[in-house]
Amino acid sequence: MAAIPLCVDLDGTLTHSDLLIESFLALVKRNPLYLFYCVGWLLRGKGYLKAQIAARVAIDVSLLPYNARLIDFLKQERSNGRDLYLCTAGDQRFAEQIASHFGIFKGVMASNESHNLSGTNKAGALTAEFGVQGFDYCGNARADVPVWKQARKAIVVGGKSIQAAAQKANQTTVVFESKRSFIRLALREMRIYQWVKNLLIVVPLLASHRFTNIDALIADGIAFFSFCFCASSVYLLNDMLDLDADRRHSRKRERPFASGELPLATGICLMFVLLAASASLAIMLPTSFQLVLAGYVAMTLAYSFRLKRVMLVDVFVLAALYTTRIVAGGAAVNVVLSDWLIMFSVMIFLSLAMVKRYTELDKMQREGKAAAAGRGYLTDDMSIVRSFGTAAGYVAVLVLALYMNSTAVTVLYRHPHRLWILFCLLLYWISYIWMVAFRGRMHDDPIVFAIKNRSSLLIIVLCVLSVLVAI
Numbered sequence: 001m002a003a004i005p006l007c008v009d010l011d012g013t014l015t016h017s018d019l020l021i022e023s024f025l026a027l028v029k030r031n032p033l034y035l036f037y038c039v040g041w042l043l044r045g046k047g048y049l050k051a052q053i054a055a056r057v058a059i060d061v062s063l064l065p066y067n068a069r070l071i072d073f074l075k076q077e078r079s080n081g082r083d084l085y086l087c088t089a090g091d092q093r094f095a096e097q098i099a100s101h102f103g104i105f106k107g108v109m110a111s112n113e114s115h116n117l118s119g120t121n122k123a124g125a126l127t128a129e130f131g132v133q134g135f136d137y138c139g140n141a142r143a144d145v146p147v148w149k150q151a152r153k154a155i156v157v158g159g160k161s162i163q164a165a166a167q168k169a170n171q172t173t174v175v176f177e178s179k180r181s182f183i184r185l186a187l188r189e190m191r192i193y194q195w196v197k198n199l200l201i202v203v204p205l206l207a208s209h210r211f212t213n214i215d216a217l218i219a220d221g222i223a224f225f226s227f228c229f230c231a232s233s234v235y236l237l238n239d240m241l242d243l244d245a246d247r248r249h250s251r252k253r254e255r256p257f258a259s260g261e262l263p264l265a266t267g268i269c270l271m272f273v274l275l276a277a278s279a280s281l282a283i284m285l286p287t288s289f290q291l292v293l294a295g296y297v298a299m300t301l302a303y304s305f306r307l308k309r310v311m312l313v314d315v316f317v318l319a320a321l322y323t324t325r326i327v328a329g330g331a332a333v334n335v336v337l338s339d340w341l342i343m344f345s346v347m348i349f350l351s352l353a354m355v356k357r358y359t360e361l362d363k364m365q366r367e368g369k370a371a372a373a374g375r376g377y378l379t380d381d382m383s384i385v386r387s388f389g390t391a392a393g394y395v396a397v398l399v400l401a402l403y404m405n406s407t408a409v410t411v412l413y414r415h416p417h418r419l420w421i422l423f424c425l426l427l428y429w430i431s432y433i434w435m436v437a438f439r440g441r442m443h444d445d446p447i448v449f450a451i452k453n454r455s456s457l458l459i460i461v462l463c464v465l466s467v468l469v470a471i
Contacts, residue, residue: 005084207338230274293328311381
């Protein structure tokens with residue numbers, strides 16, 4: 001056995017990720033215009049594309065999601081005196097960095113500008129180097145079938161379908177089975193629980209007291225799911241662009257993309273499917289809703305690519321994104337939003353966005369870190385962020401108080417004085433949210449926390465009841 005070299009694939013085998021897609025996303029995140037460059041590079045060959053991307057992108061190979069079981073096996077083989085070779089269709093630069101990181105590989109065979117080492121090309125290169133059945137090969141994809149045909153033994157990392165393909169090509173097969181529920185992982189990446197935020201779409205319907213109008217309810221339902229699909233597609237993109245930062249985060253590194261459980265190629269396909277579904281539903285609603293949805297997409301893209309890393313701008317954009325949901329709800333049912341509602345929404349959501357950032361900084365400080373990865377904040381900024389956030393929350397309460405004393409309130413409410421119950425509840429809730437955040441018990445997203453936390457949920461229910469009583 002020691003005399004037979006073992007050749008190991010990289011993408012999907014040694015690591016759960018795909019370095020071509022990962023480096024491509026990192027490049028596009030740096031500057032979206034590189035997308036057009038990539039099209040030109042691809043016309044000159046896949047190897048040339050990989051080389052050009054690798055020359056412009058740095059990947060921290062120590063953070064990649066590696067296959068721990070396979071690595072233990074490889075180290076054992078190496079300790080038994082067996083020569084190991086890293087043989088990948090990935091670019092030479094990345095392959096050498098990873099080989100150096102582990103220090104167990106005798107050599108590296110990888111793609112370069114003029115040669116893409118994949119499929120039959122890889123089979124030919126290994127046969128020329130070691131001879132027919134002069135090597136064992138470990139891979140994970142159907143592109144490896146030509147290599148397994150030439151190998152003495154096939155070592156498979158993957159599920160039953162790829163196992164069957166490998167056994168058909170090479171009867172001597174060793175399996176490292178990989179069982180993953182892609183549906184469960186995809187739903188997790190879509191963050192279904194975050195859809196609760198899109199209930200903000202019904203706020204204009206409730207505020208205008210048209211919640212008994214069946215047509216309006218149906219329109220809001222369509223708008224809700226359109227926004228849900230759109231938001232989930234953005235979550236997918238955001239997580240694919242944030243792989244490096246997420247892998248440095250104590251909790252986010254367990255996300256399906258960051259951990260390598262869900263393939264990036266699957267994520268890209270699902271993202272476009274969700275966008276198409278969102279657009280299909282939006283077509284059924286007024287043009288004004290479609291424009292608001294398009295604006296939401298543009299704003300989220302700007303946030304994902306750049307604005308999330310700019311201090312203060314990020315929280316203002318988050319507040320605007322929350323408020324956009326209310327604007328979209330008004331557009332879906334042709335309700336003109338009052339200035340009072342817009343002012344209140346902006347301030348309350350700005351406060352909640354500050355809570356989100358404060359919570360992140362608090363967690364960084366507890367972990368002994370000086371700055372939040374991928375953000376424009378230092379842990380020393382916690383006190384000023386807390387001041388901004390509490391001030392914005394109390395201004396929102398003040399806006400509500402001024403509205404309750406305006407002539408506009410008498411048009412919609414028979415008992416406007418009962419809205420003071422809402423005022424007291426909201427004042428308490430803002431204070432409660434910030435106290436929870438200050439004590440380090442806040443979920444990263446305060447709106448999701450509000451739905452899961454019993455005290456907060458009770459306050460929300462009482463707020464709704466107080467409005468109904470006033471009506």
